[in-house]
Amino acid sequence: MNILILGATGFIGSVVAARLAADGHAVTGLGRNPGRAQLKQPAIGWLQADLSHMTKPEDWDELLEGQHVVVNCAGALQDGLSDDLAATQTDAILALFAAAKRSRPLIVQISARTAGPAGDLPFLATKRRADEALAASGLPHLILRPALVLGRNAHGGSSLIRALAAFPLMLPLTHAESPVETLSVDDVAEAVSRAVAGNLRGDVVLAADEALTLADLVRLHRQWLGLPPVRVIALASWLAKPVTWLADVAGLLGWRSPLRSTAMTVMSEGVRRAKAEGALPATSAAATLAANPSGVQDLWFARLYLLKPLVIVGLSAFWLLSGLIPLLVPAQASTHFLPFMPEAAATALTIITCLIDIALGAAVLVRPLAKRALLGMLAISLAYLAGGTLLEPALWLDPLGPLVKVLPSILLTLTALATLDER
Incomplete structure (x- = not known):
């Protein structure tokens, strides 16, 4: 039949x-x-x-x-x-x-x-x-x-x-x-x-x-x-x-x-x-x-x-805060760009990167957008590591570990991608 x-x-x-x-x-x-x-x-x-x-x-x-x-x-x-x-x-x-x-x-x-x-x-x-x-x-x-x-x-x-x-x-x-x-x-x-x-x-x-x-x-x-x-x-x-x-x-x-x-x-x-x-x-x-x-x-x-939703929410919070906190002090946050560009351009680039972080942090909470948001997080993280390594390699030795901390974020993003499918 x-x-x-x-x-x-x-x-x-x-x-x-x-x-x-x-x-x-x-x-x-x-x-x-x-x-x-x-x-x-x-x-x-x-x-x-x-x-x-x-x-x-x-x-x-x-x-x-x-x-x-x-x-x-x-x-x-x-x-x-x-x-x-x-x-x-x-x-x-x-x-x-x-x-x-x-x-x-x-x-x-x-x-x-x-x-x-x-x-x-x-x-x-x-x-x-x-x-x-x-x-x-x-x-x-x-x-x-x-x-x-x-x-x-x-x-x-x-x-x-x-x-x-x-x-x-x-x-x-x-x-x-x-x-x-x-x-x-x-x-x-x-x-x-x-x-x-x-x-x-x-x-x-x-x-x-x-x-x-x-x-x-x-x-x-x-x-x-x-x-x-x-x-x-x-x-x-x-x-x-x-x-x-x-x-x-x-x-x-x-x-x-x-x-x-x-x-x-x-x-x-x-x-x-x-x-x-x-x-x-x-x-x-x-x-x-x-x-x-x-x-x-x-x-x-x-x-x-039960860890899966916590991973998604944790990643969202990380990226939202990464974008929101620098927006409170954009002049201070843009100091890393000043050796390579004028102050106005550095401030503009800082604001743009913050908005991207906020957008990714919000998008990962929306199921139809989650996969693309996670892939975007990986791409931005890798670009951040590459750019930081080439332009300011001393950041790897910074006591606050701004580059080192990106590595566990990448691993958490890969975990979220691996467990994203529902069936």
């Missing part, structure tokens, strides 16, 4: 795509940035598209031509610079359903539990509207409602659980006793495979038949990472509010933190799925982790995950 997968570059979508390709189907993956996925999964055809711009039925006509199945693995947690929930999870998907009525492919919708007190959150409300439209469309369909999905890779909530599990000396948790149900990402792929084979339709819950607390799940991941047990420190929920607020601000700048308010609200209720007839068996958390033994790369990832 010809199968189109939306969000095929994501955590769930990439596994589903690999499984369906292994089943012998002709799979086409849709993603915003599929270049790297094309290198990793060359057996799959890849198309670049942004769902938030595909909100009319005619936007889907060409993509749906010849497709027998469409699997929607796309989604976003919260509105921000990088995501538009209404456009991505509702408008685009309703347009897809309207266009699909001509050829009537099977639609597989990867959804979530949309009922309950958190159901009014935009993340769940937009999912629910798409689910209801699909159920009423008359199209052949399957709506899958998985619990917290675990796998060899990690993304979002599962990344945060790994990071918390690697926390030194203790496990600081809010909502430590919240119930969490899980399953393996391979269980999701299996359900989709069964649907494509014609053996599964309707509205299906996916969760392992076990009840863990968040603390249990984090301890299990700590054991998986090969770290000794430590005490869980249950934190009051109000202590997490400043972190959640900062994560929401980061979301407005394009960063997709799992500590945003939507995720924390859902976690306060627990990640549970109402048991229903037709619920499929799923793999327990312990079995999922045991089937994928951790390596040192997993430990590195877990330890670096």
